[in-house]
Amino acid sequence: MSILETIKSRRTIKNFKTDPVSSEQLISWLEAAAMAPNHRMTEPWEIYVIGQETRAKLNHKTNFGNAPVLMAILSKHGATSIETEENALATACFVQNFNLAAWEEGVGTFWSSIAATAKNREILGVPEEYDVIGVFGVGYPEEIHEPKPRTPINNKVKELP
Numbered sequence: 001m002s003i004l005e006t007i008k009s010r011r012t013i014k015n016f017k018t019d020p021v022s023s024e025q026l027i028s029w030l031e032a033a034a035m036a037p038n039h040r041m042t043e044p045w046e047i048y049v050i051g052q053e054t055r056a057k058l059n060h061k062t063n064f065g066n067a068p069v070l071m072a073i074l075s076k077h078g079a080t081s082i083e084t085e086e087n088a089l090a091t092a093c094f095v096q097n098f099n100l101a102a103w104e105e106g107v108g109t110f111w112s113s114i115a116a117t118a119k120n121r122e123i124l125g126v127p128e129e130y131d132v133i134g135v136f137g138v139g140y141p142e143e144i145h146e147p148k149p150r151t152p153i154n155n156k157v158k159e160l161p
């Protein structure tokens with residue numbers, strides 16, 4: 001797939017096959033993800049690979065679409081609020097790099113905001129100085145939904161004098 005095909009065909013996956021994803025595959029996509037832009041090379045991301053015991057405690061209503069792999073991606077705070085914000089932006093770039101690297105090899109992700117609550121942060125053992133960017137189910141799609149229509153991009157473009 002070309003990069004454009006990968007970007008345009010990617011979908012959030014809500015229902016996964018049971019086929020496993022190996023730790024080698026995971027590491028190769030995480031390595032690609034880590035090439036994300038990040039101001040002052042803070043490399044603010046951290047990855048928690050979530051085991052069955054912790055996953056059961058998270059008690060997600062769909063069990064993350066039965067994804068074979070579940071991980072949380074965290075972003076470390078900076079010394080200032082601007083650095084913290086930039087770190088979160090860099091980690092979002094990291095996430096999308098991961099999404100696209102995996103998608104190119106037929107593997108999809110389910111981005112969940114489940115760790116936005118204090119209770120789930122505690123279950124994951126997230127230290128205070130980290131944001132949780134998301135909890136991600138990763139696996140081979142059981143089904144791929146149609147693209148969700150986007151607003152024509154011209155409606156979002158403003159030309160400045």
Ligand SMILES: Cc1cc2nc3c(=O)[nH]c(=O)nc-3n(C[C@H](O)[C@H](O)[C@H](O)COP(=O)(O)O)c2cc1C
Pocket residue numbers: 010011012013111112113114134148
């Ligand atoms: C920051 C962020 C948080 C998200 N949280 C959730 C979530 O909690 N539950 C969910 O079903 N989808 C979540 N999503 C996925 C979006 O719902 C999804 O990207 C959107 O519907 C567009 O679909 P697509 O990714 O297939 O194009 C999240 C996406 C982002 C970027």
